Amino acid sequence: MTTGRATGRRADIPVGREEVAAAVLAAAADLFAERGPAATSIRDIAARSKVNHGLVFRHFGTKDQLVGAVLDHLGMTTSRLMQAGAPPAEVERAFDRHIRVMARALLDGYPAGQLQTRFPGVSQLLDHVRPRYGDERGARLAVANAVALQLGWRLFESFLRSAAGIDEMTDAELREAVSAEAARIIEPH
Template identity: 55%
Template sequence: MLSHAADLFAERGPAATSLRDIAERSGVNAGLIFRHVGNKDAVVVAVLDHLERELTTARESGMSRDVVEARAERSWKVIARALLDGFDVGRLQRRFSNVEQLVEVARAHHGDDYTARVSTADALALQLGWHLFGPFLRAATGLDDAEPHPVPNAVGEAFAAELGDPRRLR
């Protein structure tokens, strides 16, 4: 059910997805979702936790880069849509182990916690901006879609190099 809810949230956002929509896609009764998970906020929390666990498992178990990237993309889409729908993802999500891993790498490089956290946030903002708004940015600035663009690639390569494993990029 959480995987189907994540797909629906990525497609249309939590605000435009009802518990009935999730139940229909999952092949279960909507009352069971409410009884076992709770209201929409509780489902959003459960989906965010599910996506974080799913991405961590994919990354740590050595799944292919394509699988890790697909899971990361779905996670970022759900987070973006939830934020745009007014959900306080920073308050609702309970774990951020993938980001904490990046902070640890940055801490080793920068030496202090604050600078590590700010540099990680800056790098993620740049990467996510390109990842989520790349088609708009390319069109608005006249960049050709067929050519690779150095900014998103450079950020991704910097993450991969610092982490020592390209699968840990996202």
């Protein structure tokens, strides 16, 4: 009987383009969320994903390109979870991870809005809102403002709770209030 070890391959080492790419994206997302892209080297990502660092370059190119690929991957993951009707807690974790990576990338000076090439969640919201508006610009601004509200609360919740004196609100009450305000923002005035 032959096992993975007997053939010289360890079971936990990714093999093939798809496995390597998936392992690199997962490792990079974790590390970028933990410490940001600036404090994460390609060698760190290679070590975490258990691949040779040359494969990271081969599959993703420069570090900027890898940051963009991670942001695209996280956006698509969140969008797929939402479309599949995944449990809200799972969608929340995926969205939070995406926001953390985006925020860290921006704080590190990466042009995240230019590196990320697909914005499925924002596109879906825009498709939902656009028919209510008579003009494209108004619909886009409404979506941008609603997304900004959500991002602001996710990134600055503890500060906002304290500064506004709403520490007594439960997480559920706050989520409901922010969602209601975002829904109000996307309605035409």
